[in-house]
Amino acid sequence: MDAIPRENLYLLAEAILPLGRWLAGTPTQRPDALAPWRKPFTPQLSVRDVGLIEFIERQIAESSVDGALAQKWKQVEKEPLAVFNTLPGKGPAWRAARILGDAKFGLVESDNVEVILDHVKSGTKRVSRASSRREFYGHAFPAFARVVAAHPPSDWEQFRDRLLNNDTSLGWPATCPVTAGRFVAQFAKDLLYGLLGMHDQPERPQTTAVLAELGQRRRKGNAYSVEDVRAAVAALQLQLP
Amino acid sequence: MKTYDFVIVGSGGGGGTISWLLAKAGFSVALLEQGPDLHKELEQTGDQAGEAYNAEVHDEYRFRLRKPRLQRRPRGAYNTRREVEPRTNSTFFQDLMGGWTGSTLGGGTVIWGTWGLRPFPLDFKLATFFKALEKEKIRGDMDDRYSLVDWPIPYSEMVPFFNVAEALLAVSGNRDDVFESVRQSAWFNALKGFDGFGDEKDYRPEMDYPLPSYPRTPVGHLVYEGAKAAGMVPCDLPVSIVNPRSGPYQTRAAIAKALAQWGPRRRAGFWQQQAKELWSERIRTACTMCGFCGEYLCWGKDGPKSGTRVSTIPEFQDLPNTRTICNARAYEVLYDERKQRATGVAYLDVNNPDDPRREVLSAKHVIVSCGAVQTARLLLMSGPPGGLGNTSDQLGRNAMFHLFGLGMTVFLKPKYQGLLRSEFGPTGNTATYANYLVNGGGKDTGDKWFKAGIFASTASKNPLENAVGSATGKPPVLGLKLLQQMDLYARRLELRITGDDLPRRENRVELDPNYVDEFGFPVARVARSFGPHEGADETKGMQKVVLEQMTKLFDSYVKKGVIDELRPGKALLDLIGDHQMGTCRMGDDPKQSVLNRHCQMHDVPNVFVVDSSFMPTSFGVNPMVTVVANALRVGTWIIDQSRKGQGLS
Numbered sequence: 001m002d003a004i005p006r007e008n009l010y011l012l013a014e015a016i017l018p019l020g021r022w023l024a025g026t027p028t029q030r031p032d033a034l035a036p037w038r039k040p041f042t043p044q045l046s047v048r049d050v051g052l053i054e055f056i057e058r059q060i061a062e063s064s065v066d067g068a069l070a071q072k073w074k075q076v077e078k079e080p081l082a083v084f085n086t087l088p089g090k091g092p093a094w095r096a097a098r099i100l101g102d103a104k105f106g107l108v109e110s111d112n113v114e115v116i117l118d119h120v121k122s123g124t125k126r127v128s129r130a131s132s133r134r135e136f137y138g139h140a141f142p143a144f145a146r147v148v149a150a151h152p153p154s155d156w157e158q159f160r161d162r163l164l165n166n167d168t169s170l171g172w173p174a175t176c177p178v179t180a181g182r183f184v185a186q187f188a189k190d191l192l193y194g195l196l197g198m199h200d201q202p203e204r205p206q207t208t209a210v211l212a213e214l215g216q217r218r219r220k221g222n223a224y225s226v227e228d229v230r231a232a233v234a235a236l237q238l239q240l241p
Numbered sequence: 242m243k244t245y246d247f248v249i250v251g252s253g254g255g256g257g258t259i260s261w262l263l264a265k266a267g268f269s270v271a272l273l274e275q276g277p278d279l280h281k282e283l284e285q286t287g288d289q290a291g292e293a294y295n296a297e298v299h300d301e302y303r304f305r306l307r308k309p310r311l312q313r314r315p316r317g318a319y320n321t322r323r324e325v326e327p328r329t330n331s332t333f334f335q336d337l338m339g340g341w342t343g344s345t346l347g348g349g350t351v352i353w354g355t356w357g358l359r360p361f362p363l364d365f366k367l368a369t370f371f372k373a374l375e376k377e378k379i380r381g382d383m384d385d386r387y388s389l390v391d392w393p394i395p396y397s398e399m400v401p402f403f404n405v406a407e408a409l410l411a412v413s414g415n416r417d418d419v420f421e422s423v424r425q426s427a428w429f430n431a432l433k434g435f436d437g438f439g440d441e442k443d444y445r446p447e448m449d450y451p452l453p454s455y456p457r458t459p460v461g462h463l464v465y466e467g468a469k470a471a472g473m474v475p476c477d478l479p480v481s482i483v484n485p486r487s488g489p490y491q492t493r494a495a496i497a498k499a500l501a502q503w504g505p506r507r508r509a510g511f512w513q514q515q516a517k518e519l520w521s522e523r524i525r526t527a528c529t530m531c532g533f534c535g536e537y538l539c540w541g542k543d544g545p546k547s548g549t550r551v552s553t554i555p556e557f558q559d560l561p562n563t564r565t566i567c568n569a570r571a572y573e574v575l576y577d578e579r580k581q582r583a584t585g586v587a588y589l590d591v592n593n594p595d596d597p598r599r600e601v602l603s604a605k606h607v608i609v610s611c612g613a614v615q616t617a618r619l620l621l622m623s624g625p626p627g628g629l630g631n632t633s634d635q636l637g638r639n640a641m642f643h644l645f646g647l648g649m650t651v652f653l654k655p656k657y658q659g660l661l662r663s664e665f666g667p668t669g670n671t672a673t674y675a676n677y678l679v680n681g682g683g684k685d686t687g688d689k690w691f692k693a694g695i696f697a698s699t700a701s702k703n704p705l706e707n708a709v710g711s712a713t714g715k716p717p718v719l720g721l722k723l724l725q726q727m728d729l730y731a732r733r734l735e736l737r738i739t740g741d742d743l744p745r746r747e748n749r750v751e752l753d754p755n756y757v758d759e760f761g762f763p764v765a766r767v768a769r770s771f772g773p774h775e776g777a778d779e780t781k782g783m784q785k786v787v788l789e790q791m792t793k794l795f796d797s798y799v800k801k802g803v804i805d806e807l808r809p810g811k812a813l814l815d816l817i818g819d820h821q822m823g824t825c826r827m828g829d830d831p832k833q834s835v836l837n838r839h840c841q842m843h844d845v846p847n848v849f850v851v852d853s854s855f856m857p858t859s860f861g862v863n864p865m866v867t868v869v870a871n872a873l874r875v876g877t878w879i880i881d882q883s884r885k886g887q888g889l890s
Contacts, residue, residue, distance in 0.1 A: 022725070101755050104757065188713070195708075229457070232660075
């Protein structure tokens with residue numbers, strides 16, 4: 001994979017998750033009003049503080065299993081009955097007796113795969129294919145970098161929407177197996193995984209700041225006592241009219 | 242080749258329970274599970290291996306959202322396709338909605354929501370009861386596509402098995418409060434005495450729950466108080482989790498209480514044993530309310546969340562005459578057409594899914610328990626081209642799934658941000674039985690009674706899934722709006738109904754004519770429609786009345802300005818995963834059912850089905866307690882027959 005255009009990705013990430021602006025507009029009596037990211041008058045929270053691009057980089061580095069699986073599914077799509085036809089008593093006669101038609105493996109078509117390339121040419125059709133993050137972003141990042149270089153955005157939110165809507169005037173390469181819209185959708189998902197997932201013990205409070213702001217206290221390995229629950233009910237009761 | 246007395250396919254509430262019972266009675270039993278033993282895997286590989294909890298599954302992303310992998314897919318995705326009316330509107334292979342079966346040792350009992358509820362006597366005689374209401378012209382509309390029948394067995398036959406099932410499932414609840422919620426309901430008082438209603442006293446089972454109620458959470462508190470203000474008597478939701486207040490749980494002691502309730506003279510042979518002869522000294526630890534249960538896996542080391550993986554399966558595995566085989570994808574119940582008997586099970590060993598190996602187990606009897614969708618699929622793939630045990634074309638029909646989606650989403654005002662604390666314990670917490678049957682009372686629905694179900698509070702536990710849904714929805718929501726939606730999610734709760742799904746002939750599971758799983762076997766295709774009783778949408782039938790009642794439940798909060806918005810949701814035809822029932826219904830008439838009253842196939846007497854496929858109706862409560870109780874009932878009959886030397890054929 002080419003060098004990751006980290007700076008521009010952070011700008012796009014800010015346009016997808018403008019954490020600072022959001023925090024500034026939220027009431028101060030939220031659960032973690034005294035948290036370090038809530039300095040008086042200057043909320044300090046951004047996708048950079050949370051380290052979301054670094055999170056995606058780790059996801060890319062760990063995506064070899066997905067790659068192998070994508071390869072496997074590609075094979076199954078080509079020959080959906082490869083295993084079935086080798087089994088005793090199975091094969092075409094078995095399917096014919098049950099009045100079954102041509103066999104298809106529909107997993108990728110169902111969109112029920114973590115990462116998919118959506119633009120692979122197959123004859124005259126363009127079809128989806130399962131992919132790994134390494135392959136997906138390996139196609140998408142250079143295309144993104146090229147588009148940013150050609151059309152330096154002054155308004156990143158507007159730019160985000162143009163990408164999302166596959167605005168042809170941006171010149172996203174037609175040969176890229178990932179469309180601009182699919183790229184933004186996958187990128188947004190991965191940002192959210194980093195933002196709200198409970199993947200690692202927090203190294204810095206900012207890592208779980210949004211979970212805390214939302215009042216979601218679940219973390220890995222946590223536990224509560226009956227007294228904790230009673231206190232939470234009492235806190236709610238206190239506020240109810 | 243060794244011939245087992247029983248080969249059991251599926252290790253959930255049905256298969257995981259009956260396997261223990263039969264092995265305990267001395268039969269040789271092989272238990273097949275299509276998924277891995279995730280519990281064991283994670284204990285060995287987790288980053289806190291050996292500690293009380295495994296962090297690997299304490300993560301919404303890792304467990305709920307990461308798409309299935311061939312090597313590890315607890316949700317058993319991609320072997321189900323759903324098809325709803327109109328038939329062109331079909332989707333398939335969905336892991337979050339369709340075919341939500343547990344592909345791990347313990348099956349659905351590992352990922353279930355833990356709502357530990359018994360049905361009522363009228364649920365066993367619903368056809369008779371509805372006929373009585375029809376005579377008085379007070380029954381909600383139905384058309385001729387319904388296939389409602391009474392159960393072939395009375396409620397009373399199930400009672401001792403319900404007691405033992407609740408002991409195995411460590412149900413935490415308060416029986417008196419539950420009964421009060423029933424006894425003070427309009428339906429109970431208006432309809433008692435009608436034919437099929439049953440005896441009033443049976444609505445309050447004699448045995449108390451094994452454990453006291455689970456602590457009431459903020460979300461549960463809101464619903465509880467709202468119901469009270471609306472004149473609906475609430476109760477704590479009985480949940481199948483070792484109560485955090487109760488300390489370690491001894492299943493043996495709970496079984497002893499259930500046996501005492503049964504009474505020694507009435508007990509069948511097997512159950513004349515003492516609890517200490519039936520169960521080890523195994524202890525289960527109490528819940529820490531970490532909040533990763535419900536639709537997640539609970540990896541408390543000794544299983545606060547109940548399921549076969551932490552109760553009957555370890556007991557089963559202690560016995561010498563047993564074998565547990567994971568990663569075994571059964572694809573055929575082998576059948577000798579000449580003898581009209583099953584001879585075993587063929588499966589693919591998918592320990593290495595890239596190199597699946599065919600294996601065969603020989604058996605005197607086969608018990609299928611794969612969940613109602615996959616059981617029908619397996620039987621349709623077995624035997625003659627029409628499927629095993631399908632001479633009456635009943636296999637796969639009368640599929641039921643409960644009315645999921647029907648409910649009320651409640652958004653509180655911003656000042657309540659952070660106070661709902663949805664993380665505590667399981668999703669459900671408090672409930673009311675006030676609307677088990679609902680009365681139209683309006684101009685569209687008339688003064689008619691509709692079968693509805695239990696209302697329960699439901700905490701919003703999946704902020705990430707919600708955010709991803711918004712970001713990738715149509716149209717996608719990004720930027721500040723996305724973050725504001727996440728905010729809104731954090732102060733929302735739901736009121737859900739386990740809505741009775743009356744059986745209809747054309748609601749069925751078939752083999753898909755085209756789509757296959759990764760090994761080339763046809764996926765299950767599920768067809769489903771609603772009739773006039775449920776109502777085609779939220780403006781009709783039972784759905785309309787239920788939403789009116791739910792609005793009423795929150796009325797006091799709306800008046801006090803606590804609530805920003807009440808958002809009603811209609812029942813969704815494509816939510817077919819959570820509670821699958823009825824594809825192999827039991828009955829005395831072989832032309833109208835697949836199984837007899839002992840859950841034995843009419844056509845092939847050495848094949849039994851013990852998951853929720855056997856259910857002739859779906860009730861208005863979750864089916865797990867019934868499935869476990871029925872597996873105990875069927876297993877007891879098998880043992881009795883064998884001991885009497887009468888055989889099973």
